[in-house]
Amino acid sequence: MAEISSDSTLSKNQLKNLYQKLNRTILDPYTIKKLERNIYPENILTIGDQIFDISGNDYKEEKLSTKDFRGKFLLIDFWASWCKPCIDQFPELEIMNDKFKNKGLVILGVSLDEDRKSWKKAIDKHNLSWQNIFSEEDLAGEISKKYGINSIPFNILINEKGVILQKNVNENDLKEILTHYNESS
DSSP, X not given: OHHHHHSOSSOXXXXXXXXXXXXXXXXXXXXXXXXXXXXXXXXXXXXXXXOOOOEEEETTSOEEEGGGXXXXXXXXXXXXXXXXXXXXXXXXXXXXXXXXXXXXXXEEEEEXXXXXXXXXXXXXXXXXXXXXXXXXXXXTSHHXXXXXXXXXXXXXXXXXXXXXXXXXXXXXXXHHHHHHHHHHO
């Protein structure tokens, strides 16, 4: 079913009817995620949508939420300690953090690790200077479903009102967006 949902001659309604008949308790969560992404693409948040707020405990075990950052631009970086490309982009995130924090940008790392100890060890090892939370979810979780995250690293830029401006931003994108915003304010 997962394969035919991505390349099928069946209509969306036919696929939805078949999906409703599946016993999802016996399917692995990644297959369910793939099916839902293909059959219900309208459930994935896109540019211009209000964000799905995320909360978790930070490094010091204090509760933190994306709601805490309203009024600022927020770059949410989804990563995991086992993800080499995620680790490889830390220097770029550090540059963006240093360069744009005076323009109202805050970076929030959201871990999709399954192991809190590995997450904390990675933060220590790489001396991350931006805030991070442990989401208690992996790539098959609700956060990944809502944002359409199929692989990491993955990031989204949120404006001060909690609206998605862009997905997978790099330093140049960020500079252009923040410069444009500061000029129009």
